[in-house]
Amino acid sequence: MKLILTHEVTGLGAPGDVVEVKDGYGRNFLLPRNLATPWTKGGEKQVESIRKARRAREIASLEEAQQVKQSLEARTVRLQARAGQGGRLFGAITPADVAAAVNAAGGPSIDKRKVEIAQPIRATGSYKVDVRLHADVSAKVTVEVSPSAV
Template sequence: MQVILIQDVDSLGQASELVRVKNGYARNYLIPQKFAVEANPSNLKQMEERLKVKAKKEAAMMAQIKQVINALQDGAIKIGAKSGTSGKIFGSVTPLQIARAVKDQKGYEIDRKRISIVDEVKELGTYKASIDFGGGNVAEMEFEVVGE
């Protein structure tokens, strides 16, 4: 029996995928648990429509991600930190500070968990951070640590 998966099922497939399973597995487990629906013409047509809508949303999201990546790569962000006379800062710069600086200076809100700092930041100067937007979209951005 062919079924259309409504949600991801381990060792079977991803959502919106057409799979062939045994009749009993489909009737007794997948369909009652709302993991799948029978692959009849109307359900196949609905699946195609959902995939078209999903593709449009992903295209719009990719365009927005590209816009954010271009804005982040256009000029360094300045982050203030307290420092001593030798240029060493007290503490270090964290992804949370970078996320706040991006929001204040560029106007984009980025989750701090997506930001990773390439080098350890212990002195004033220019450093690099990478931001993972998912789906293979990674932006390298520069930030400058300046004394307060």
């Protein structure tokens, strides 16, 4: 099945890429989540507009990405979440929570799709989270989760 990616999919490609995937993966995962659209000759025209939008959103140069990486790694992001006895959270910390906390802490604006959490954060403590800034640059952000006062 030939598809045009509309969002970044780890291990597959970036928005605007035309990819060939197995029918089940495309029909059951990519298309229902709006991560891709079916490839058509008319859809080829969409590819250029998707790529333009991607270039406008992403960090332009490697040097700029290095500067953003240094500023992210220098700060510790603090999150508060409801927790029960023993520090276990009611729910989990999501990439959207991390992106919002970085923005609230005075950091650069980060897209939640660029945040990669290796293991689900379901307890209080300190964690390392990857943020993909550029194709060659990834920052490790320290996230401290503490119980909320509620």
